[in-house]
Amino acid sequence: xxxWDMPTPYADAIFHTQNILQFADDVREATGGNLNIxxxxxxxxxxxxxxxxxxxxxxxPIGEFLLSRLANEDPIFALDSIxxxxxxYDDAERLWEASRDAVSERLGQQGLTVLYAVPWPGxxxxxxxxxxDPADMAGLSFRAYNVATERLAQLLxxxxxxxxxxxxxxxxxxxxxxxxxxxxxxxxxxxxxDFTTHYIDTQAWLPKNIVVVNTDxxxxxxxxxxxxxxxxxxxxxxxxxxxxxxxxxxKIAALEAGGxxxxxxxxxxxxxxxxxxxxxxxxxEATAGPDGAAVVEAYRNQ
Amino acid sequence: xxITLLSALLVVVxxxxxxxxxxxxxxxxAVGMVAMELASSAPMGAVFARRVWGAxxxxxxxxxxxFIWMGEIxxxxxxxxxxxxxxxxxxxxxxxxxxxxxxxxxxxxxxxSGSSAATTATVGRMSLPELRxxxxxxxxxxxxxxxxxxxxxxxxxxxxxxVYGAATEQSIARLFLAGVGPGILLAxxxxxxxxxxxxxxxxxxxxxxxxxxxxxRLRALGLLAPTILLIIGVIGSIYAGLASPTExxxxxxxxxxxxxxxxGGMTRANFVASLTGAAMTSCMIAFILAGASFLTVxxxxxxxxxxxxxxxxxxxxxxxxxxxxxxxxxxxxxxFLDGISIVVLTTSVILPMVMAAGIDPIWFGIFxxxxxxxxxxxxxxxxxxxxxxxxxxxxxxxVAWYALPFFLLLVLAAAIMTLFPExxxxxxxxxxxx
Amino acid sequence: xxxxxxxxxxxxxxGTCAAMVAIAALVFTQVLGRALxxxxxxxxxxxxxxxxxxxxxxxxxxxxxxxxxxxxxxxxSATHIRVTLVLRAFGPAGxxxxxxxxxxxxxxxxxxxxxxxxxxxxxxxxxGSMSYGMLPIRLWIPQGLMTLGLVIFAxxxxxxxxxxxxxxxxxxxDIERGRDITEGGH
Ligand code: NA
Ligand code: NA
Numbered sequence: 001x002x003x004w005d006m007p008t009p010y011a012d013a014i015f016h017t018q019n020i021l022q023f024a025d026d027v028r029e030a031t032g033g034n035l036n037i038x039x040x041x042x043x044x045x046x047x048x049x050x051x052x053x054x055x056x057x058x059x060x061p062i063g064e065f066l067l068s069r070l071a072n073e074d075p076i077f078a079l080d081s082i083x084x085x086x087x088x089y090d091d092a093e094r095l096w097e098a099s100r101d102a103v104s105e106r107l108g109q110q111g112l113t114v115l116y117a118v119p120w121p122g123x124x125x126x127x128x129x130x131x132x133d134p135a136d137m138a139g140l141s142f143r144a145y146n147v148a149t150e151r152l153a154q155l156l157x158x159x160x161x162x163x164x165x166x167x168x169x170x171x172x173x174x175x176x177x178x179x180x181x182x183x184x185x186x187x188x189x190x191x192x193x194d195f196t197t198h199y200i201d202t203q204a205w206l207p208k209n210i211v212v213v214n215t216d217x218x219x220x221x222x223x224x225x226x227x228x229x230x231x232x233x234x235x236x237x238x239x240x241x242x243x244x245x246x247x248x249x250x251k252i253a254a255l256e257a258g259g260x261x262x263x264x265x266x267x268x269x270x271x272x273x274x275x276x277x278x279x280x281x282x283x284x285e286a287t288a289g290p291d292g293a294a295v296v297e298a299y300r301n302q
Numbered sequence: 303x304x305i306t307l308l309s310a311l312l313v314v315v316x317x318x319x320x321x322x323x324x325x326x327x328x329x330x331x332a333v334g335m336v337a338m339e340l341a342s343s344a345p346m347g348a349v350f351a352r353r354v355w356g357a358x359x360x361x362x363x364x365x366x367x368x369f370i371w372m373g374e375i376x377x378x379x380x381x382x383x384x385x386x387x388x389x390x391x392x393x394x395x396x397x398x399x400x401x402x403x404x405x406x407x408x409x410x411x412x413x414x415s416g417s418s419a420a421t422t423a424t425v426g427r428m429s430l431p432e433l434r435x436x437x438x439x440x441x442x443x444x445x446x447x448x449x450x451x452x453x454x455x456x457x458x459x460x461x462x463x464x465v466y467g468a469a470t471e472q473s474i475a476r477l478f479l480a481g482v483g484p485g486i487l488l489a490x491x492x493x494x495x496x497x498x499x500x501x502x503x504x505x506x507x508x509x510x511x512x513x514x515x516x517x518x519r520l521r522a523l524g525l526l527a528p529t530i531l532l533i534i535g536v537i538g539s540i541y542a543g544l545a546s547p548t549e550x551x552x553x554x555x556x557x558x559x560x561x562x563x564x565x566g567g568m569t570r571a572n573f574v575a576s577l578t579g580a581a582m583t584s585c586m587i588a589f590i591l592a593g594a595s596f597l598t599v600x601x602x603x604x605x606x607x608x609x610x611x612x613x614x615x616x617x618x619x620x621x622x623x624x625x626x627x628x629x630x631x632x633x634x635x636x637x638f639l640d641g642i643s644i645v646v647l648t649t650s651v652i653l654p655m656v657m658a659a660g661i662d663p664i665w666f667g668i669f670x671x672x673x674x675x676x677x678x679x680x681x682x683x684x685x686x687x688x689x690x691x692x693x694x695x696x697x698x699x700x701v702a703w704y705a706l707p708f709f710l711l712l713v714l715a716a717a718i719m720t721l722f723p724e725x726x727x728x729x730x731x732x733x734x735x736x
Numbered sequence: 737x738x739x740x741x742x743x744x745x746x747x748x749x750x751g752t753c754a755a756m757v758a759i760a761a762l763v764f765t766q767v768l769g770r771a772l773x774x775x776x777x778x779x780x781x782x783x784x785x786x787x788x789x790x791x792x793x794x795x796x797x798x799x800x801x802x803x804x805x806x807x808x809x810x811x812x813s814a815t816h817i818r819v820t821l822v823l824r825a826f827g828p829a830g831x832x833x834x835x836x837x838x839x840x841x842x843x844x845x846x847x848x849x850x851x852x853x854x855x856x857x858x859x860x861x862x863x864g865s866m867s868y869g870m871l872p873i874r875l876w877i878p879q880g881l882m883t884l885g886l887v888i889f890a891x892x893x894x895x896x897x898x899x900x901x902x903x904x905x906x907x908x909x910d911i912e913r914g915r916d917i918t919e920g921g922h
Binding site: 041 | 344464467544547
């Protein structure tokens with residue numbers, strides 16, 4: 001009998017955590033109580049920034065984190081955060097298929113075994129006024145929290161502005177920031193209608209949360225338990241993608257119910273965003289070298 | 303190991319180590335190590351390093367040394383004594399006199415600072431020496447400070463509400479608004495208590511100040527002005543969109559330095575003394591925070607808070623009984639864990655039962671903050687106690703004894719808020735109905 | 737030797753103060769940049785967007801380094817708090833014994849966490865671990881400086897232990913007793 005502690009970054013109400021709780025139940029059931037996973041949600045055991053290393057160093061056998069947090073380590077981890085490279089669930093699924101081996105291999109070198117990954121709903125714009133002409137983005141103070149969002153803001157002509165996640169409501173209401181890009185889930189759960197008015201459904205990219213297990217801990221399991229874990233992971237991946245799809249429409253409706261004005265990007269804005277996506281993809285390919293280019297190639301040829 | 307036995311053992315070890323005079327940070331670390339050794343197979347050293355690295359390098363924490371530094375500058379440049387001299391003529395007729403400065407000073411400062419430790423340290427650095435010099439009863443001076451220092455968490459901005467909001471997916475903006483009403487309620491309760499106490503204990507109050515002339519009143523206003531301007535400037539910098547609440551601490555430092563230099567109170571020696579003083583006070587708090595963060599992760603591995611909370615959930619209690627039981631539960635674990643740890647370790651288990659009982663999660667967040675405030679002033683582990691020990695030299699048990707009336711007032715506030723939930727919910731409901 | 741040790745603690749405290757001044761300077765620069773933008777916007781001009789990249793992370797690392805470097809000087813000045821209530825009941829010999837005991841426990845614990853933090857810094861160095869934000873920072877640098885603070889802390893504890901064995905008293909204990917007298921009974 002084994003007890004595994006599993007740190008995760010997001011709150012219980014978030015569908016990723018719900019999916020993980022179900023996954024833990026599935027594992028417990030399939031192993032006849034042999035493998036008992038305790039989920040420590042909302043950074044309660046280790047903070048988001050520490051979870052990968054905690055699993056890698058064997059402090060905990062299993063954990064979840066946002067894959068693109070590792071972008072500074074290897075460009076492959078930034079692939080799912082390039083705007084408009086894969087901006088629908090179907091594309092995101094194909095991109096994950098094309099990149100899964102590369103991601104698994106890099107994480108494998110760190111002693112981590114990838115169990116599954118589930119995307120967030122597409123990243124969309126939250127503003128305090130409507131924008132149809134991309135030129136109106138010029139000079140707007142735009143929340144940037146990593147290299148990719150900073151670059152996106154620059155290419156939009158906006159002013160990249162750093163705002164810590166917990167500071168977002170205050171920053172909007174005091175005017176320190178005027179625009180941000182995040183998923184409808186995050187927006188609805190943060191009750192974005194308290195501090196923004198317009199939601200433009202760009203669905204620019206679908207960043208993934210990934211669940212990894214320490215390879216040594218994984219291999220120490222009995223064959224049956226390991227098979228049960230993998231089967232539960234596969235089910236969690238399928239279920240998670242479905243939850244994410246359902247979540248998109250549901251949370252956009254919640255934003256609307258909260259009083260936000262929901263719209264599709266204007267043609268001009270959509271065209272500009274596509275252009276920016278192409279630029280950022282090209283820039284990514286330049287940093288990722290031939291390996292990265294091959295992944296993108298495989299994705300495009302599917 | 304049985305969880306009851308383990309809990310009892312940890313409590314004994316903690317008390318033993320603290321009473322034998324081991325530094326608080328080390329005592330928390332050692333208890334965490336005992337817990338990890340008995341209840342987990344995870345490598346202890348690596349867990350310590352990983353968790354402490356994560357906990358000690360957070361952006362929100364950086365406001366702490368800045369606020370403490372600001373307090374040191376105000377204290378050493380005599381700006382704070384000017385402020386008290388300026389306030390004295392105006393509080394002459396108020397029962398309790400300058401004791402109210404602790405209550406209102408903390409309430410005002412809490413509008414800027416998100417943490418109770420920073421609020422207590424900054425206000426206390428100025429007020430305790432002044433109140434002492436003016437002959438106020440030390441027990442009451444320390445008690446009011448310990449109690450009112452906890453406003454840091456209740457009056458927005460608040461670190462605890464941010465942590466709670468993030469863990470429960472509640473709107474931080476709404477939680478902040480919900481804290482305002484109970485903050486005012488508590489300030490009224492504390493001030494009311496000070497008035498009644500001072501009427502009943504006239505012999506323990508200093509001689510009233512002589513009646514001021516109009517000229518003295520004007521001079522007093524002049525003495526008050528710089529500090530008032532500074533506080534307005536710091537609060538204003540947040541609402542003008544110039545600074546985040548964390549960054550506002552640095553506005554406070556810069557403003558205090560500027561005013562102190564202009565009024566000639568800032569010598570080179572004063573500057574160095576304020577900086578080293580702030581450095582060491584911050585280090586003292588940080589070291590305890592490091593021990594507490596390791597104890598938190600150890601508690602997470604042992605599962606003690608979770609199991610206890612789940613046990614309460616299994617009792618299937620009615621709304622009021624549930625709240626009463628939770629209050630007791632939080633007060634007890636609040637003696638041994640710091641506020642943020644309590645929220646982090648228990649919300650996941652407690653929120654579902656609270657929701658199932660039909661309790662509003664925003665309201666519960668404020669209830670939780672009141673409970674966390676209580677934990678700040680209950681021994682042996684309470685950050686306001688630590689801060690005040692370092693300012694006043696009185697040991698934490700003594701400080702906790704002086705703070706006891708204010709602890710009881712916090713319990714009273716929780717009861718009033720349970721009977722009248724609108725105290726918390728009216729403001730967010732009114733201001734955010736969109 | 738005494739001089740060298742005091743110089744070491746002074747240098748550590750200087751490091752802490754430098755880190756605190758750096759936090760203040762960086763944040764102040766950020767606020768100034770924002771104020772400048774507000775003026776520009778009010779004048780109908782475009783924002784310059786001057787900002788300190790990765791300010792949140794850098795300030796956080798500076799805080800961690802500041803806190804750990806100050807551990808030794810904070811011990812020397814008896815600012816780390818502990819409960820001395822029971823100690824007052826002991827005679828001089830009992831006091832010496834208890835002081836020695838807590839220093840020994842503290843020394844053991846410090847040794848352990850110094851090793852742990854040092855291993856973490858070493859691992860970060862070997863792996864080339866990077867921060868998450870816009871400015872990739874090598875994590876071994878702040879982690880190494882924090883470990884250095886712990887090493888100096890261990891030296892300071894050892895220093896106090898030797899002083900206690902040699903002269904019958906430790907520097908922090910003298911300060912604490914002085915405080916007990918000035919705060920008086922109650
Ligand atoms: Na506050
Ligand atoms: Na407590």
